[in-house]
Amino acid sequence: MNRVLVKGGTVLTMEPGDRPRLADVLIEDDVIAAVEPGIQADADVIDATGTIVLPGLVDTHRHVWQAGLRGLTGDSVLKDYFRSIRFQASAMYRPEDIRVGNLAGMLEAIDAGVTTVLDFCHAVSTAEHADAAIEGSLESGIRTQFALGFSDVPGQDASLASAEGRLALAAKLREGRLASDDALVTLGIALSDLPEVGIDRIRTELTGARRLGLRSTTNGLAILFHEPVDDLAVFDEAGLLGPDLVWVHLNYATAEQLRMVADSGGSVATCTEAEMAMGMGRPATERVLEAGGHCTFGCDVTTSVSGSLLQQARTAMQVGRLLAADEGMAAGRAPESVPPSCETMLRAATIWGAEALGQSARIGSLRAGKQADVILVRADAVNTAPVHDPYATVITQAHPGNIDTVIIAGEVRKRAGALTAGWGPVREALESSKEYVAATVEKNGGFFPDPPLYLPW
Ligand SMILES: [Zn+2]
Missing domain, CATH: 2.30.40.10 (Urease, subunit C, domain 1)
Structure with missing residues (x-):
């Protein structure tokens, strides 16, 4: 022993x-x-x-594959992030780029004290890409819930162009290398975005995930799309809310909706820096607490923000304090206290994160x-x-x-x-992946084509 x-x-x-x-x-x-x-x-x-x-920190929302694109969208709003990363760069990624991106991104997380990441992997254009992401995470030694992306990727394999196709891949992983819920790398599902696909497809994805015994995660920013959708109401009406769902970016949820999520046993991931940086609205941290829920944190996109989870917790706390004090000051009252507390934020970054991933009996x-x-x-x-x-x-x-x-x-x-893994050889591989991706994107109009890419919803 x-x-x-x-x-x-x-x-x-x-x-x-x-x-x-x-x-x-x-x-x-x-x-x-x-x-x-x-x-x-x-x-x-x-x-x-x-x-x-x-205890090691738990990140409940991060797109780890993007490590080779760090800083690319440092001045971008959400729409431009979609155009440059989701619909341009992801289409050019080879499995090897995903593997080294995940390895480097996970080492970055470990370096910052993160021991578990919910990896929202939405660059899966072939089954090999999924395998490569898992490979990179395994190589780093981190604990991760690999959330297999269900969103379409431009140029994807025809077998992955439907919910059924992606569920078949999930089933294969579930029967194969990610069969155990007790292993270092476990399997989950990252649902498509509701405005893009509609509730019928979401129902197929989510019920399929539940049939496989898998937890799911979904974005809650539908209000920012061309045709705003009240996603929580739609999920609720469809009877799809549940304790196995991590909601991301509930910046525009009402107090009643945040209570609805808390009552369903679901969780909320706040990505403080990314939400503020890309115009996603006021982070929901303290409002989640007021609604009786437990907040958690994710770094989301190192294309725009830092990979430090402590930074997310710190910023969430100070923004929550700023907004609460501002409300009082507007009514002529100086604040008597400044919740949430440092201890609460550390709870959110550890044990509450573990709860959100359904793993609080094992970690956190x-x-x-x-x-x-x-x-x-x-x-x-x-x-x-x-x-x-x-x-x-x-x-x-x-x-x-x-x-x-x-x-x-x-x-x-x-x-x-x-x-302990060292950084030099990983950095070299990351740099050469960056060279390949940048050159390939350049041949296809660049990261920010002019005119901008059409967003399909
Ligand atoms: Zn995200």
């Missing part, structure tokens, strides 16, 4: 009722064996002195019996010392450079601030 002892850190278990305390975490193979002070064990010791020890907190997904954040750095409130240190100060150690399923993936 492989034993690792994380010794002497300030531990935030994120278990209900637990407070920060000096403790050790004993890991046996891929499982947490104990969390308590003064553990003596015959184990490899990781000295956690000067660090804050917490530090408790004996759970999977050993553990991160150490340096609390003695120039930007983090001294510590008065460890939740605040992590949420308001820490950045990926402060993530000292990342352990996923008992395997050390980052140590003393450096990825």
